[in-house]
Amino acid sequence: MALYRAHVLVCKGTGCTASGSGSVYDALKEELERRGLDKEVMLVETGCHGMCEMGPIVVVYPEGSFYCRVTPEDVPELVEEHLYKGRVLQRLLYTTPDEEKHRIPHYRDIPFYGKQRRIVLRNCGYINPDNIEEYIARDGYQALARALLEFSPEETLDIVKRSGLRGRGGAGFPTGKKWEFARMAPGDKKYIVCNADEGDPGAFMDRSVLEGDPHSVVEGMLIGAYVIGSDEGYIYCRAEYPLAIKRLVTAIQQAEEMGLIGDNIMGTDFSFHLHIKEGAGAFVCGEETALMASIEGKRGMPNPRPPFPANSGLWGKPTNINNVETWANIPQIILNGAEWFSSVGTETSKGTKIFALTGKVNNTGLVEAPMGMSLREVIFDIGGGIPNGKKFKAVQLGGPSGGCLPESMLDTPVDYESINATGAIMGSGGMVVTDEDTCIVDFAKFFLTFVQNESCGKCPFCRIGTRRMLEILERICEGKGKMEDLDLLEDLAQKVKDGSLCALGGTAPNPVLTTLKYFRDEYVAHTVDKKCPAKVCPALIQYTIDPAKCIGCTKCARQCPVNAISGEIKKPHLIDQDTCIKCGQCMAVCPVKAISVE
Amino acid sequence: MKKITSLEDLRRIKEQSKDLTSARSGGKTRIIVGMGTCGIAAGAREVMTVILQELDRRGLKDVAVETTGCIGMCQKEPLVDVIRPGELRTTYGDVGPADVPRIIVEHIVNGNIVEDKVVGQTD
Ligand SMILES: Cc1cc2nc3c(=O)[nH]c(=O)nc-3n(C[C@H](O)[C@H](O)[C@H](O)COP(=O)(O)O)c2cc1C
Numbered sequence: 021m022a023l024y025r026a027h028v029l030v031c032k033g034t035g036c037t038a039s040g041s042g043s044v045y046d047a048l049k050e051e052l053e054r055r056g057l058d059k060e061v062m063l064v065e066t067g068c069h070g071m072c073e074m075g076p077i078v079v080v081y082p083e084g085s086f087y088c089r090v091t092p093e094d095v096p097e098l099v100e101e102h103l104y105k106g107r108v109l110q111r112l113l114y115t116t117p118d119e120e121k122h123r124i125p126h127y128r129d130i131p132f133y134g135k136q137r138r139i140v141l142r143n144c145g146y147i148n149p150d151n152i153e154e155y156i157a158r159d160g161y162q163a164l165a166r167a168l169l170e171f172s173p174e175e176t177l178d179i180v181k182r183s184g185l186r187g188r189g190g191a192g193f194p195t196g197k198k199w200e201f202a203r204m205a206p207g208d209k210k211y212i213v214c215n216a217d218e219g220d221p222g223a224f225m226d227r228s229v230l231e232g233d234p235h236s237v238v239e240g241m242l243i244g245a246y247v248i249g250s251d252e253g254y255i256y257c258r259a260e261y262p263l264a265i266k267r268l269v270t271a272i273q274q275a276e277e278m279g280l281i282g283d284n285i286m287g288t289d290f291s292f293h294l295h296i297k298e299g300a301g302a303f304v305c306g307e308e309t310a311l312m313a314s315i316e317g318k319r320g321m322p323n324p325r326p327p328f329p330a331n332s333g334l335w336g337k338p339t340n341i342n343n344v345e346t347w348a349n350i351p352q353i354i355l356n357g358a359e360w361f362s363s364v365g366t367e368t369s370k371g372t373k374i375f376a377l378t379g380k381v382n383n384t385g386l387v388e389a390p391m392g393m394s395l396r397e398v399i400f401d402i403g404g405g406i407p408n409g410k411k412f413k414a415v416q417l418g419g420p421s422g423g424c425l426p427e428s429m430l431d432t433p434v435d436y437e438s439i440n441a442t443g444a445i446m447g448s449g450g451m452v453v454t455d456e457d458t459c460i461v462d463f464a465k466f467f468l469t470f471v472q473n474e475s476c477g478k479c480p481f482c483r484i485g486t487r488r489m490l491e492i493l494e495r496i497c498e499g500k501g502k503m504e505d506l507d508l509l510e511d512l513a514q515k516v517k518d519g520s521l522c523a524l525g526g527t528a529p530n531p532v533l534t535t536l537k538y539f540r541d542e543y544v545a546h547t548v549d550k551k552c553p554a555k556v557c558p559a560l561i562q563y564t565i566d567p568a569k570c571i572g573c574t575k576c577a578r579q580c581p582v583n584a585i586s587g588e589i590k591k592p593h594l595i596d597q598d599t600c601i602k603c604g605q606c607m608a609v610c611p612v613k614a615i616s617v618e
Numbered sequence: 619m620k621k622i623t624s625l626e627d628l629r630r631i632k633e634q635s636k637d638l639t640s641a642r643s644g645g646k647t648r649i650i651v652g653m654g655t656c657g658i659a660a661g662a663r664e665v666m667t668v669i670l671q672e673l674d675r676r677g678l679k680d681v682a683v684e685t686t687g688c689i690g691m692c693q694k695e696p697l698v699d700v701i702r703p704g705e706l707r708t709t710y711g712d713v714g715p716a717d718v719p720r721i722i723v724e725h726i727v728n729g730n731i732v733e734d735k736v737v738g739q740t741d
Contacts, residue, residue, distance in 0.1 A: 023674035025666070025683035027641045060670050062641075081642040082682035106653045106685025147639060156628065157635035165625050278631075279621030287623040
């Protein structure tokens with residue numbers, strides 16, 4: 021094996037691929053060959069670094085230089101300067117979003133990473149996920165070896181129990197306890213399932229783990245299977261994640277070739293086979309009973325529990341189902357011990373949690389934070405705050421089943437109990453940040469529309485109740501709401517929660533309930549004053565041109581997509597309110613700020 | 619690919635695979651080759667190639683090889699710096715391909731400075 025003095029890591033996660041990392045990779049390959057550097061500089065594809073906002077990302081080691089938004093045109097200069105002459109290319113380095121615009125030369129010094137604790141994401145962006153040897157070089161499959169060769173299944177289970185790990189799929193159920201139920205359940209045939217459905221809008225934690233470090237999930241499942249006594253497993257992954265599936269297929273194939281999946285693993289009598297089942301991307305199929313129905317080839321609809329999957333799951337056999345991130349924690353826990361893991365986090369919530377930080381925040385991306393860190397630290401210290409000097413308004417936690425929290429709740433620590441106490445949920449880790457320009461009623465309507473569409477229709481309250489709630493929200497946004505509507509919303513919300521079989525209906529009203537709780541004023545403004553304070557709801561706002569300020573440049577009239585603006589050149593213009601669709605494009609192009617919205 | 623049937627197998631693959639990722643972790647001995655225009659003109663590229671071959675031949679995995687620009691001592695190029703963890707930075711001048719094995723064996727492996735080639739030491 022040749023020795024490479026430098027490694028150039030190109031992110032091929034979905035985010036960076038979308039911003040063009042494929043052509044950057046090709047350009048690098050060509051340029052390194054042209055310069056005769058391809059024998060001493062290794063080019064590596066990696067998974068997500070988390071800072072998708074800055075993609076395509078290229079990291080050069082041994083210096084650890086973190087280059088952002090690299091284009092194929094930058095490549096010749098990058099190779100010439102950094103790899104040929106050994107000078108870090110300053111202009112492509114990460115710069116802080118604040119006033120000072122500091123250039124940060126080293127990966128680890130970027131504030132976004134400084135406060136993170138990367139346990140699950142330790143290999144993401146660091147290794148080539150398509151090469152099992154790189155995973156092994158980073159202690160991969162050592163945990164499996166220890167479990168199989170040094171510990172009995174009981175001892176392994178005991179480590180997981182003592183670690184305090186709780187399920188990362190949403191509910192936070194203690195993982196060790198769940199494994200014990202499946203282990204104790206009578207039956208010869210048992211299944212292991214990995215839930216990689218990840219249906220929340222804005223969430224991409226699981227996808228990034230699967231794309232960046234698929235073997236960590238495979239290894240976790242192998243250890244789980246050993247504890248429970250299972251010889252067969254499924255990874256249920258939505259077909260909209262083609263890259264994750266491709267990496268999983270490669271990972272499973274390589275593990276099989278090395279004898280890490282198959283019969284008599286590492287010379288023991290433990291055997292395990294692993295399949296991938298592609299889902300069609302329905303939100304409800306992330307619910308465990310619906311997911312199992314889908315694997316069996318049935319329509320993905322939830323079933324009543326009990327019986328719990330641990331006793332009667334796939335094809336009626338004892339089944340243990342865990343989330344991607346839960347599985348990916350397991351190898352690290354076995355390797356480093358229960359005490360190591362439980363030293364991170366809070367009294368009731370151990371370890372770290374990955375969040376997908378999106379919306380109106382400077383560093384959108386993937387963040388792994390120790391449990392107990394405050395929301396404020398995640399959004400402002402790691403996320404870098406709100407862009408363009410705007411004010412923070414609210415954060416939606418836990419996706420469409422979660423809740424929306426205001427500024428005053430930002431000191432809440434992220435752990436299961438504290439978040440639940442606010443009316444939101446930890447959920448799988450989606451975190452959507454909004455600024456002052458977001459209308460809270462409109463925001464709640466977005467999430468309710470999502471669950472309304474995704475309701476499988478089995479339970480009337482979830483199917484029809486969410487529809488009625490949505491109609492009320494639409495009325496309010498159109499300025500046709502009455503104060504009684506707010507009570508009606510709360511009443512219906514409670515009934516939908518109580519009258520639904522699964523947590524889709526059980527949590528669907530959360531965004532509405534939390535916004536009613538924390539932003540009631542804004543509902544009242546829509547209902548009583550017929551005003552949208554954030555100036556978003558079209559029916560409640562009006563764009564007008566101040567004739568004293570208008571210079572008649574005609575820019576707005578030319579921009580207007582519906583020809584609602586008239587006026588002669590060099591004379592004040594006028595907006596026809598009946599034609600106007602309130603898109604606001606005129607205001608954006610006006611050079612003299614003559615257009616306002618009320 | 620050979621199957622892994624024991625812990626030894628896994629350890630062996632881990633050892634073999636180490637240099638796949640070792641360049642990406644810090645905290646080890648560094649060799650820095652001057653690759654300014656002056657360095658390249660004086661033959662720094664050949665020196666670099668021999669360094670890489672020599673490290674490979676000796677199976678030295680925990681050494682990072684970096685490049686740097688001109689430091690203003692152009693008449694002494696090719697310049698090669700060696701920094702062992704916790705020790706001073708030693709700069710060697712007029713390094714030719716033939717000097718490389720000596721610097722690697724004496725300094726990198728045994729920890730003894732190759733006096734006749736040294737031009738300076740700094741923090
Ligand atoms: C509507 C709905 C969607 C869900 N989607 C997911 C999902 O995408 N991924 C996931 O891991 N769990 C999801 N869950 C939770 C699962 O039912 C289950 O609790 C989880 O997979 C258990 O794994 P854990 O113990 O590791 O968290 C969903 C639940 C509901 C009700």
